Amino acid sequence: MARYIEAAANVQPVRHTWALPRAAHALFLFCRRKPLGALGGFLILVMLVMALGAPWIAHYSYDESIPGARMKPPGAQFWMGTDNLSRDVWSRVVYGARVSVTVGFVTIALSTFVAMCVGVSSAYIGGAYDIAVQRVVDAWMSFPYLVIILSLMAVLGPGLLNLILSLSILVAASSARVIRGAALSVMENPYIESARAMGTGHLRVVLRHVVPNLLATVIIVATIGLGGVILAESSLSFLGLGVPPPRPSWGAMLAGSGRSFMQRAPWMAIFPGAAISLAVFGFNMLGDALRDVLDPRLRGTGPGPAR
Amino acid sequence: MLRRYLLKRLVVAIPSLIIASLIVFTLPRLLPGDAVQLMLEEKAYGKDVDDLRHKLGLDRPIYIQYFAWVGNVLRGNLGESLWTKRTVTEELGMRLPITLLLGGLAIGFAIVIAIPIGVLSAVRADTMRDYVARSVAIVGLSVPSFWIATLVIVLPAIWWGWTPHLGFTEFSKAPVAHVLQFILPALILGIASAAGIMRLTRAMLLEVLRQDYVRTAWAKGLREGVVVLKHSLKNAVIPVVTILGIQLAQIFSGTVIIESIFQLPGMGRFLFDAILQRDYPVIQGINLLVVSIIVLMNLLVDLLYAVLDPRIRYS
Numbered sequence: 333m334a335r336y337i338e339a340a341a342n343v344q345p346v347r348h349t350w351a352l353p354r355a356a357h358a359l360f361l362f363c364r365r366k367p368l369g370a371l372g373g374f375l376i377l378v379m380l381v382m383a384l385g386a387p388w389i390a391h392y393s394y395d396e397s398i399p400g401a402r403m404k405p406p407g408a409q410f411w412m413g414t415d416n417l418s419r420d421v422w423s424r425v426v427y428g429a430r431v432s433v434t435v436g437f438v439t440i441a442l443s444t445f446v447a448m449c450v451g452v453s454s455a456y457i458g459g460a461y462d463i464a465v466q467r468v469v470d471a472w473m474s475f476p477y478l479v480i481i482l483s484l485m486a487v488l489g490p491g492l493l494n495l496i497l498s499l500s501i502l503v504a505a506s507s508a509r510v511i512r513g514a515a516l517s518v519m520e521n522p523y524i525e526s527a528r529a530m531g532t533g534h535l536r537v538v539l540r541h542v543v544p545n546l547l548a549t550v551i552i553v554a555t556i557g558l559g560g561v562i563l564a565e566s567s568l569s570f571l572g573l574g575v576p577p578p579r580p581s582w583g584a585m586l587a588g589s590g591r592s593f594m595q596r597a598p599w600m601a602i603f604p605g606a607a608i609s610l611a612v613f614g615f616n617m618l619g620d621a622l623r624d625v626l627d628p629r630l631r632g633t634g635p636g637p638a639r
Numbered sequence: 640m641l642r643r644y645l646l647k648r649l650v651v652a653i654p655s656l657i658i659a660s661l662i663v664f665t666l667p668r669l670l671p672g673d674a675v676q677l678m679l680e681e682k683a684y685g686k687d688v689d690d691l692r693h694k695l696g697l698d699r700p701i702y703i704q705y706f707a708w709v710g711n712v713l714r715g716n717l718g719e720s721l722w723t724k725r726t727v728t729e730e731l732g733m734r735l736p737i738t739l740l741l742g743g744l745a746i747g748f749a750i751v752i753a754i755p756i757g758v759l760s761a762v763r764a765d766t767m768r769d770y771v772a773r774s775v776a777i778v779g780l781s782v783p784s785f786w787i788a789t790l791v792i793v794l795p796a797i798w799w800g801w802t803p804h805l806g807f808t809e810f811s812k813a814p815v816a817h818v819l820q821f822i823l824p825a826l827i828l829g830i831a832s833a834a835g836i837m838r839l840t841r842a843m844l845l846e847v848l849r850q851d852y853v854r855t856a857w858a859k860g861l862r863e864g865v866v867v868l869k870h871s872l873k874n875a876v877i878p879v880v881t882i883l884g885i886q887l888a889q890i891f892s893g894t895v896i897i898e899s900i901f902q903l904p905g906m907g908r909f910l911f912d913a914i915l916q917r918d919y920p921v922i923q924g925i926n927l928l929v930v931s932i933i934v935l936m937n938l939l940v941d942l943l944y945a946v947l948d949p950r951i952r953y954s
Contacts, residue, residue: 368774467651471658474933475926478892479910483666483922486914563783567896570785571911586789594793595802601793605786613781620777 362625369621375614382426383433390423395578403597413599416590421599424580425607431492431574431581432611435565436558439496443503444554448543450504451511455519456538466512472505477564485573492575495568499561507553514549518542548626555622559615566608582608644945652938659930660712663923664705712927718920720913727924731906735928737807738905741898742890744825746883749832754876757840761875762867764845772837779834784893787827788900805902824901828893832886839882844875877948884937891929 363370382389391411392398397418406413412421454465472480484498518524519542527537566583568574575581577588585604594601699707711718717727760772796802803823808816847853848871856866894907902908906925913921 467654468658470651470655471662471930474655474659474888474930474937475662476888476892476929476933478895479926479929482895482911482914483926486917486922487666559781563781566783567785570783571896571899573914583783583785586786591789594789595796598793598797601786601789605783605789608786609778609782612783613778616777616781 362621366621366625368617369625372614372617372619372621375610376618379429379611379614380433382429386427386430390420390426392420392423394424394427394580395419396423403593403600405597406599412603413597415585415597415600416593421585421603424585425582425603428580428582428585428604428607429611431569431579432562432565432608435492435496435499435575436562439499439503439561440554440558442496442500443507443557444550446500446504447507447511447553448546448550451508452515452538452542452546454508455512455515456534456542462512466509469505469509472502473509477502478567481564481568482571482573485568490573490576495565495574499564502564503557503561507557510553511546511549514546515542518545521545552619552623552626555615556619559612559619562608562615563612641945645942648938648941648945652934656931656934659934660709660927661705663926663930664708666922666926708923717924717927720921721916721918727920730909730921731924731928734904734906734909737903738891738894738898738907741821741825741828741894741903741905742887744821745828745890745893746832746886747829748826749829749836749886752829753833753836754840754879757837758844758867758872760837761841761844761848762863764841773841776834776837779830782830784827784830785896785900787830788824788897791823791827792900803901805900807902807904820901820903824897824903828890828897831893832890835882835886835889836879839879840875843878844871847871847875874948877944880947881940881944884933884940887936888933891933 398414398420399418401410401414401420402418403416404410404414406421410420410422412425414420415424450465450469454462480502481498484501485494488494488498524537524541527541532540565574566581569581569583570587572584572587574583577584582604586601590600715728717731719726720730723730756772756776760769763769792803792805804820808820844867848867853866853871856870861870891907894905895911896907897903898905898908899911906929910922910925912918913925
């Protein structure tokens with residue numbers, strides 16, 4: 333009898349959160365287990381809110397010159413000061429989130445789709461096709477990323493769409509490598525063989541049995557990739573080959589004619605750079621935490637008890 | 640066995656190099672037709688469109704162009720810069736040493752900083768010190784190098800009225816100043832690599848520390864220093880060697896930005912200028928050289944890997 337009571341008592345702590353919807357409960361557990369990952373998620377959320385609500389959050393338009401407010405230090409009216417063209421830095425940082433979010437998410441969506449097609453087909457078909465695809469990916473990846481993108485941008489010309497296209501091609505190559513590896517290990521599973529033995533078609537096996545099991549890997553790769561894409565976009569914009577002005581991009585705000593004024597107005601340099609760093613930091617932290625939580629191969633191998 | 644491994648590895652490297660050369664060769668040829676016209680109007684590279692097409696070698700069938708180009712490359716002829724009119728080989732010869740020194744110093748700094756921190760972090764896993772080190776590493780991966788470089792130029796000027804020297808000092812004029820001018824850019828360039836190397840060192844060392852032979856070493860009563868540094872670290876750094884090739888590519892990307900900011904006349908800045916000026920022979924030449932160096936380094940790294948870890952040769 334006493335044993336039954338003990339067993340019931342052991343079940344209790346899991347049960348008392350039953351009132352929370354499942355997603356919220358999972359979120360709560362994630363925050364408790366991975367506080368740094370949750371911090372990353374919070375930073376990303378802030379960035380998304382800034383991008384979506386820019387017209388309401390920013391105090392001025394991003395290219396509005398405010399009369400008599402040239403290079404004012406941060407204060408109550410101008411939270412992050414003003415630049416050499418009398419524009420409010422806070423408003424420009426808020427609008428800058430739009431470029432980063434657009435380029436980041438569209439690039440990752442495009443490249444993940446391409447990487448899925450290439451990676452899964454390479455793993456599933458195998459043979460000479462696999463070898464050929466992997467050699468191309470090898471060659472593509474042996475280029476320094478900036479060299480490839482700069483060369484592509486030189487050919488395509490600057491602009492938002494070209495930037496997204498060239499970044500996607502690059503990211504797709506490295507993601508395809510990871511997805512291929514994950515697909516190969518999924519295909520080792522007996523259920524793939526069973527499905528084939530039951531007469532399921534190739535396409536159905538891939539779509540119903542291989543792809544869904546790659547989801548965790550894809551989410552991790554995409555999250556960490558987003559940080560990398562935002563960093564690359566800001567580097568390109570810094571070099572003047574990203575999104576053309578007057579659209580404010582965080583990288584471009586650190587470059588160009590403003591540089592000579594930065595010793596007198598350091599806030600022009602500090603805030604856009606901090607925005608890039610925080611955004612990339614957020615994605616890296618969240619990606620790291622998601623990998624620990626989602627990747628079953630890594631689960632439990634880490635040091636310390638997984639509570 | 641080592642020889643067979645070497646052969647196998649070479650057989651893999653050669654197609655990579657050929658495909659890379661195809662990519663290098665194809666990129667400028669993706670130019671839309673009227674871009675040649677545009678180049679002509681912008682910079683007056685040639686007398687007329689036909690002359691410029693001839694100079695770029697665009698007036699012959701594509702496969703002949705490729706083989707002619709490869710033939711020239713193998714003879715060390717990379718063409719002539721449209722902008723400076725000097726041969727690309729000559730231009731690269733002047734700039735390669737600067738970038739090699741910068742990149743070499745950067746990767747050196749990265750290793751010297753990252754491995755001790757990675758070791759400390761693994762040995763004291765899940766302590767405050769470990770959390771701080773890991774968080775700092777993620778920050779290092781997140782902060783753009785051009786921002787740090789900008790702050791290093793801007794902030795000391797405000798605080799102490801000191802600015803790092805921008806511009807280039809020749810070795811022949813002031814040898815000490817020549818080397819010193821690379822230290823700050825190389826440190827900034829090495830940050831991201833250091834973060835990556837530190838994370839890998841920590842992860843690998845943790846893996847090794849869990850193995851049986853390490854427990855035996857502890858059981859024998861060996862001191863911590865001996866167990867960690869002599870028994871474990873040796874095996875843990877082997878995988879770290881393999882990512883040096885990837886780090887190298889990353890560092891070259893960084894030189895494009897850092898050389899521009901610190902005004903060092905290396906290959907990175909040269910590439911950037913060439914791209915702005917649409918100087919295609921130069922772009923091709925630099926891309927090919929960089930890719931060849933990286934493929935070669937990866938080959939060397941793999942060989943080193945096989946020498947350090949005999950298990951690799953047999954798999």
